[in-house]
Amino acid sequence: MNPKIVVIDPTKCSKCNDCVVKCEEVHGVARIKKAEGVPIFCMQCENAPCMKICPVDAIYLKDNIPVVDREKCIGCSMCEIACPIGAIFTKDKVAHKCTLCLDVERITPACVEACGDNALKLICDEYLEAIKEPKRKKLIKVLSEGIKEILY
Amino acid sequence: MLGRNIPYQPTAGTNLYHAEVVSTKIAVNMVKRSRRPLLVIGEYSGEAVKYLEDLKIEKVYTPREMNLLALIKRVPREGYDLVMFIGITYYYLNQGLTYLKHFSDVITLTLDGKYVPNAHYSFPNMEENEHLEAIKRFRMLLDNL
Numbered sequence: 001m002n003p004k005i006v007v008i009d010p011t012k013c014s015k016c017n018d019c020v021v022k023c024e025e026v027h028g029v030a031r032i033k034k035a036e037g038v039p040i041f042c043m044q045c046e047n048a049p050c051m052k053i054c055p056v057d058a059i060y061l062k063d064n065i066p067v068v069d070r071e072k073c074i075g076c077s078m079c080e081i082a083c084p085i086g087a088i089f090t091k092d093k094v095a096h097k098c099t100l101c102l103d104v105e106r107i108t109p110a111c112v113e114a115c116g117d118n119a120l121k122l123i124c125d126e127y128l129e130a131i132k133e134p135k136r137k138k139l140i141k142v143l144s145e146g147i148k149e150i151l152y
Numbered sequence: 153m154l155g156r157n158i159p160y161q162p163t164a165g166t167n168l169y170h171a172e173v174v175s176t177k178i179a180v181n182m183v184k185r186s187r188r189p190l191l192v193i194g195e196y197s198g199e200a201v202k203y204l205e206d207l208k209i210e211k212v213y214t215p216r217e218m219n220l221l222a223l224i225k226r227v228p229r230e231g232y233d234l235v236m237f238i239g240i241t242y243y244y245l246n247q248g249l250t251y252l253k254h255f256s257d258v259i260t261l262t263l264d265g266k267y268v269p270n271a272h273y274s275f276p277n278m279e280e281n282e283h284l285e286a287i288k289r290f291r292m293l294l295d296n297l
Contacts, residue, residue, distance in 0.1 A: 102185075113272075
């Protein structure tokens with residue numbers, strides 16, 4: 001999977017707009033879109049539909065993250081139609097999407113640093129494995145208890 | 153080791169701005185993206201330091217080469233963008249990190265086996281062998297860049 005993605009915990013988000021403001025400050029255009037006040041981030045799809053549909057190959061992979069080449073982009077908005085979560089949009093004849101700040105000189109994404117509620121998290125496959133492990137153990141426990149009830 | 157979402161009792165601190173827990177992979181990505189990283193090695197790093205000593209990153213040994221206080225004052229002036237700490241006395245390091253957090257733009261990352269809330273990014277609390285494994289993995293991923 002992708003090296004890292006930004007995930008949001010909507011229950012922690014106070015809808016303060018800090019991430020959007022910081023994103024606009026860093027990139028000129030806020031690359032985060034909001035739905036019911038909560039920011040929506042690009043999922044950095046491994047098999048990115050926006051990249052596949054682009055007629056001029058303006059979206060390329062940098063460290064497994066799809067990044068828009070501003071020079072190549074013709075602003076046709078095909079990527080907007082293809083994106084399943086509506087995280088890419090066209091403004092000023094160029095497509096904009098979250099790139100985890102890979103196209104600017106930053107160590108970590110600006111939004112994650114700006115979030116005062118700790119609602120945004122940078123995660124990678126190592127985390128996912130650690131999250132899944134206790135769930136698997138729980139399943140084994142439930143199954144073994146269920147079998148005990150049936151058999152004895 | 154990873155995925156411990158609450159590494160620190162939230163009630164024990166007075167603010168929300170506690171360090172973000174990072175995995176080794178994200179820590180390596182941070183090093184990769186930084187222009188001028190610095191590794192500060194303290195006197196209590198133990199066996200883990202063996203895996204970090206021959207890294208091609210600028211290193212400072214404290215207190216052997218420089219006092220931590222002097223180093224913390226020097227870091228914002230020298231243009232470092234990422235500073236990593238390992239093996240420094242917990243409470244002393246926390247004081248230094250507070251200064252860097254509030255009075256500089258430097259990003260701080262602690263590689264210790266315990267969560268350090270005043271850093272920007274920190275490893276979670278780990279057992280000693282878990283920590284050693286994490287450092288080995290950190291080294292391996294850095295070599296594979």
